Amino acid sequence: MKRLFTSESVTEGHPDKVCDRISDAILDEMIRLDPNCRVACETTATTGIVNVMGEITLHTGYADIPKIVRETVRKIGYDDPELGFDYRSLAINTAINEQSSDIALGVDKSLEAKADEGDDYDEVGAGDQGMMFGYATDETEELMPLPLSLAHKLCMRLTRVRKSGELKYLRPDGKAQVSVEYDDFKPVRVEAVVVSAQHTADVDIEKLRADIRERVIDAVVPASLTDKDTKYYINPTGRFVIGGPAGDSGLTGRKIIVDTYGGAAGHGGGCFSGKDPTKVDRSASYYARYVAKNIVAAGLAKRVEIQVAYAIGVARPVSVSVNTFSTGKFSDEKLLEIIGRHFDFRPKAIIESLNLRRPIYEETASYGHFGRADFPWEKTDKAEELKKEAL
Numbered sequence: 001m002k003r004l005f006t007s008e009s010v011t012e013g014h015p016d017k018v019c020d021r022i023s024d025a026i027l028d029e030m031i032r033l034d035p036n037c038r039v040a041c042e043t044t045a046t047t048g049i050v051n052v053m054g055e056i057t058l059h060t061g062y063a064d065i066p067k068i069v070r071e072t073v074r075k076i077g078y079d080d081p082e083l084g085f086d087y088r089s090l091a092i093n094t095a096i097n098e099q100s101s102d103i104a105l106g107v108d109k110s111l112e113a114k115a116d117e118g119d120d121y122d123e124v125g126a127g128d129q130g131m132m133f134g135y136a137t138d139e140t141e142e143l144m145p146l147p148l149s150l151a152h153k154l155c156m157r158l159t160r161v162r163k164s165g166e167l168k169y170l171r172p173d174g175k176a177q178v179s180v181e182y183d184d185f186k187p188v189r190v191e192a193v194v195v196s197a198q199h200t201a202d203v204d205i206e207k208l209r210a211d212i213r214e215r216v217i218d219a220v221v222p223a224s225l226t227d228k229d230t231k232y233y234i235n236p237t238g239r240f241v242i243g244g245p246a247g248d249s250g251l252t253g254r255k256i257i258v259d260t261y262g263g264a265a266g267h268g269g270g271c272f273s274g275k276d277p278t279k280v281d282r283s284a285s286y287y288a289r290y291v292a293k294n295i296v297a298a299g300l301a302k303r304v305e306i307q308v309a310y311a312i313g314v315a316r317p318v319s320v321s322v323n324t325f326s327t328g329k330f331s332d333e334k335l336l337e338i339i340g341r342h343f344d345f346r347p348k349a350i351i352e353s354l355n356l357r358r359p360i361y362e363e364t365a366s367y368g369h370f371g372r373a374d375f376p377w378e379k380t381d382k383a384e385e386l387k388k389e390a391l
Contacts, residue, residue: 004191006179007262009151011159012076012366013172013198013243015250019043020259021365022050023252023274025072026065028359031276033061035357038099038107041274042252043069045245047084053095054274066092072362077163077172084246107278110315118315124348126310126317127279128270134288134306135265136296139187142378143296144371146187148262150178152367153220158197161215169208171198173243178221185303185325192231193217198243199235209234259369260285265305273365277356278347280310284317286377287350289370291343293378298386300335302327308345315346329390338389342382 010017022043030037041054050069073087080086110125112118136143154176162170177194180187195212212234244250253271257263270281277283288306295304301324309319322336330338344353351357354376364375372378 001184003182004179005145005147005182005264006177006192007145007147007151007257007264008175008177008194009148009155009258009262009367010176010255011155011172011174013078013159013174014255015045015173015245015248016252016254017250017366018073018076018078018245019045019250019252020255020271020273021076021362022052022069022072024361024365025068026052026063027274027276028362029063029068030056030058031357031359031361033063034059037276038278039274039276040099040279041096043250043274044252045085045250047246048086048089049091049093050245051093051095055097055099057099065094065096078244083171083244084242085244107313111311111313112315121344121346121349122315124278124346124351125313125315126284126347127312128281129310129312130270130281131268131307131309132270132280132285132288133260133266133268134285134290134292134308135261135304136289136292137185137264137303138296139185140371142371142373143293144368145262145264147178147180148264148368149371150180150190150193150221151176151262152371154178154193154195154216156367157216157220158195158212166215167211169200169203171200171241171243173198173240173247180225185327187225189227190221190225190230192233193221194233194236196235196237196240198240201241205235205238261370266307272369273361277351280347283347283350283354283356284308284310284345286354286356286369286375287343287345290354290377290379291339294380294382294386295335295339297380297383298390300329300338300386300390304328304335306339315348317345320345338386342386 023041027039038057044051070087078085112122140149158174161167174197179192181189181191272282275282292304292306303325305323307321308317322332
């Protein structure tokens with residue numbers, strides 16, 4: 001059965017991504033000062049203004065949040081007053097409180113620890129209730145859905161040619177979208193590519209379209225996946241001068257599908273950016289991806305989705321489920337037993353297994369949290385061990 005599936009990505013200059021990156025830059029600085037800090041930090045941005053708010057408990061040191069905001073915005077590329085958003089002239093407002101003592105009661109000492117049950121990994125309770133998803137598929141080398149993988153690479157390429165000066169007229173904001181035709185679950189061709197790139201007012205639109213086709217799209221999308229019927233839409237409105245937070249207000253956590261699997265898998269609704277690893281919205285989503293990727297890397301399934309759910313203040317998840325979409329070497333029930341023998345979903349175990357109390361989060365804020373080899377939840381160190389289960 002043939003079908004089309006589409007995913008999008010956005011550049012680091014997109015207003016929502018500006019906010020995600022600021023929130024994660026603040027988190028990284030807090031972790032540098034205190035690896036055991038508690039951070040739930042959100043950012044909003046609009047023309048000339050950034051607002052940072054949330055709950056932060058820092059046991060040692062001091063962080064200059066306005067300085068972090070300005071440096072993050074500068075690195076993204078908003079360094080010209082004409083953009084309506086310039087790191088030097090921003091008004092920056094902060095409204096930071098400590099983490100709620102009620103939440104801390106359950107995170108510092110879990111329900112199991114209060115009952116004097118379990119082991120050391122039962123000490124830390126989940127920072128919130130909720131459900132999280134992890135996903136992997138063998139359709140790409142990085143075990144990610146092809147439409148999202150290509151959309152992320154297009155946005156990364158847009159940023160690269162802008163920052164290198166190859167296309168001097170580009171500005172920080174931009175989006176990409178890729179539609180892929182599948183035959184059953186096998187990707188066979190690219191149906192459509194959409195790229196919208198912010199630019200200076202003086203560039204000729206036809207030159208921009210030709211440049212982006214040649215230096216961005218053709219450099220990313222394999223020719224073997226395109227044909228005479230593939231459609232290309234490059235800046236289809238004809239003008240994209242006003243962009244970034246000056247064109248549209250930004251908010252941390254508003255691009256959660258871009259951040260995860262491009263719509264190919266479920267999502268619990270919680271965002272990642274600005275949250276320390278005791279927040280299972282983030283850490284358990286990373287761990288569920290780690291589990292799913294190792295299962296596919298081991299050949300136990302061609303495609304798998306993991307769901308895990310928690311109660312606030314409780315270390316052990318209230319449920320873990322698995323769906324291999326009938327691609328597994330075992331029944332889903334049997335695979336769940338295998339997962340239980342090899343993986344530990346308790347928050348403290350996750351944090352230690354993936355070494356999450358490190359300042360590694362700013363780089364996750366753009367171009368997806370998954371499918372990039374330098375993140376610890378992308379390692380497949382359990383694959384060989386899992387392969388033995390199939391013998």
